[in-house]
Amino acid sequence: MLRDITLGQYYQTESVIHRLDPRVKLGGTLLYIISLFFFHNFLGYGVAAIFLAVVIRLSHVPFRFMVKGMKAILFLLLITVGFNLFLTPGTVLVSFWKLTITKEGVRLAVTMAIRLAMLIIGSSIMTLTTTPNNLTDGMEKMMKPLKTFHVPVHEVAMMMSIALRFIPILLEETDKIMKAQIARGADFESGNLIKRARALVPLLVPLFISAFRRANDLAMAMEARCYRGGEGRTKMKPLIYHRRDKIGYLCILIYLALGFFIGRL
Amino acid sequence: MGIVKTEDLVYEYIRRDEEGNVEGITRAVDEVNLDIRQGEFIAILGHNGSGKSTLAKHINAILNPTEGTVWVDGMDTGEADKVWEIRQTAGMVFQNPDNQIIGQVVEEDVGFGPENMGIPTKEIWERVEESLKAVGMYEYRRHSPNKLSGGQKQRVSIAGVLAMHPKCIVLDEPTAMLDPSGRREVIRAARALNDVEEVTIILITHYMEEIIYANRVFVMDNGKIAMEGTPREIFSQVEKLKELRLNVPQVTLLAYELKKRGIGLPDGILTTEELAEALERIRP
Numbered sequence: 001m002l003r004d005i006t007l008g009q010y011y012q013t014e015s016v017i018h019r020l021d022p023r024v025k026l027g028g029t030l031l032y033i034i035s036l037f038f039f040h041n042f043l044g045y046g047v048a049a050i051f052l053a054v055v056i057r058l059s060h061v062p063f064r065f066m067v068k069g070m071k072a073i074l075f076l077l078l079i080t081v082g083f084n085l086f087l088t089p090g091t092v093l094v095s096f097w098k099l100t101i102t103k104e105g106v107r108l109a110v111t112m113a114i115r116l117a118m119l120i121i122g123s124s125i126m127t128l129t130t131t132p133n134n135l136t137d138g139m140e141k142m143m144k145p146l147k148t149f150h151v152p153v154h155e156v157a158m159m160m161s162i163a164l165r166f167i168p169i170l171l172e173e174t175d176k177i178m179k180a181q182i183a184r185g186a187d188f189e190s191g192n193l194i195k196r197a198r199a200l201v202p203l204l205v206p207l208f209i210s211a212f213r214r215a216n217d218l219a220m221a222m223e224a225r226c227y228r229g230g231e232g233r234t235k236m237k238p239l240i241y242h243r244r245d246k247i248g249y250l251c252i253l254i255y256l257a258l259g260f261f262i263g264r265l
Numbered sequence: 266m267g268i269v270k271t272e273d274l275v276y277e278y279i280r281r282d283e284e285g286n287v288e289g290i291t292r293a294v295d296e297v298n299l300d301i302r303q304g305e306f307i308a309i310l311g312h313n314g315s316g317k318s319t320l321a322k323h324i325n326a327i328l329n330p331t332e333g334t335v336w337v338d339g340m341d342t343g344e345a346d347k348v349w350e351i352r353q354t355a356g357m358v359f360q361n362p363d364n365q366i367i368g369q370v371v372e373e374d375v376g377f378g379p380e381n382m383g384i385p386t387k388e389i390w391e392r393v394e395e396s397l398k399a400v401g402m403y404e405y406r407r408h409s410p411n412k413l414s415g416g417q418k419q420r421v422s423i424a425g426v427l428a429m430h431p432k433c434i435v436l437d438e439p440t441a442m443l444d445p446s447g448r449r450e451v452i453r454a455a456r457a458l459n460d461v462e463e464v465t466i467i468l469i470t471h472y473m474e475e476i477i478y479a480n481r482v483f484v485m486d487n488g489k490i491a492m493e494g495t496p497r498e499i500f501s502q503v504e505k506l507k508e509l510r511l512n513v514p515q516v517t518l519l520a521y522e523l524k525k526r527g528i529g530l531p532d533g534i535l536t537t538e539e540l541a542e543a544l545e546r547i548r549p
Binding site for chain 2: 132133161162164165168169214217218220221222223224225226227228232233234235236237238
């Protein structure tokens with residue numbers, strides 16, 4: 001049961017977007033998200049939507065996978081839209097009971113909905129087309145300048161990739177411990193919230209102990225294989241910019257220029 | 266001097282109470298003298314708590330001796346600046362396959378050691394390919410380690426060590442958590458490395474079946490080396506092995522019992538075939 005959870009949501013297929021350098025995708029996604037908050041009119045969102053549609057097309061990932069990401073934030077989206085719709089002061093359009101809908105409210109609610117939807121779809125394209133490993137690699141390389149300020153960039157990236165490797169193992173272990181406790185009469189499913197939270201203690205204690213033991217073993221194994229931090233380390237799969245990555249950056253720039261020209265009229 | 270040499274090696278675990286006062290001292294390794302030559306296949310045998318794993322960790326400079334000295338390829342493991350060179354010379358494979366694989370893809374894990382050593386990218390790929398082929402895991406290079414069987418994971422771990430081009434590999438109970446077929450896979454891979462690549466293998470185990478291919482066997486008990494010799498010499502002393510709480514393989518035990526009852530069999534029979542031949546020879 002717990003084992004079925006797939007980590008990250010990488011969608012395996014062949015496409016230009018998949019092959020792009022993770023730095024292009026990270027940078028592009030960030031710029032895209034920022035751009036969504038700078039448009040003044042709906043034409044700007046039109047440009048953003050066309051750009052998004054082209055990228056989705058190029059990524060060969062079925063559209064329904066992106067919508068899946070939307071489901072998780074549907075609740076958040078509804079609340080945001082609701083608040084904006086009912087609580088914005090301005091010219092009253094409809095009014096019943098204590099609720100009033102204003103013209104400004106409608107406008108704000110629609111903008112907010114569009115922004116959030118595009119934001120989620122935009123960032124899910126990144127996670128759908130980039131392996132978690134590639135993503136950490138990209139982050140490590142992009143954050144490298146922070147090293148001068150003593151930010152442990154390599155260490156953080158290493159921690160992230162080890163965490164990614166161990167999540168399925170620990171999930172499996174949780175499953176095992178859970179079954180062992182159920183076999184001995186533990187009850188994880190009935191009772192109120194507090195009761196259920198307390199039932200988790202006999203699950204978490206062995207899990208933590210085992211995680212620490214694993215961490216200890218892993219540290220020893222890493223040292224035995226000459227790991228001594230990022231200093232003097234080479235990469236098996238170094239990130240190198242190709243022609244397609246330069247074209248990628250160019251496309252993002254063109255989009256930004258177009259978006260700002262049209263969206264800020 | 267051989268590839269691994271220890272002289273009067275002693276290691277003590279010190280137990281402390283909450284205030285840091287010494288509560289007790291356990292001598293895990295007690296005055297061990299070893300001299301292992303390049304290219305040998307060595308087995309170190311012992312029941313749980315006999316000190317064999319502690320001894321193994323000295324060869325990789327994970328532990329430092331309390332007393333005595335360990336040399337790996339002529340380097341003293343006590344010298345701090347030699348640690349990385351020693352670990353590169355004597356690689357180590359641990360017991361739990363899950364807790365020693367770092368990469369999320371098989372090939373990335375095998376490349377981890379060479380990456381740490383600062384090998385150029387192109388050579389890393391060559392080493393990864395060659396190591397994975399040596400243990401027969403090349404077809405799985407793009408798989409996730411989580412989807413492999415225990416024996417396959419251990420072979421990946423061996424490849425990961427092999428990619429560092431060590432002269433010696435220490436396998437610390439690599440088969441303890443595996444099923445019989447996984448156990449065979451791992452032992453076969455270790456033997457192939459010894460035969461083809463001439464890597465010195467130090468196999469630490471408590472399964473007696475695994476030591477029959479070794480050139481020399483050391484049996485440990487209570488931190489000391491209790492027996493030393495070829496597998497045949499070791500297996501011919503059934504009573505002593507029983508005393509050391511080791512499980513003698515069934516064939517050897519059967520031959521021993523038959524001999525005790527007056528059937529003229531030679532000492533130290535290791536395989537079923539040998540027993541069959543020996544019985545054939547004495548058929549009236």
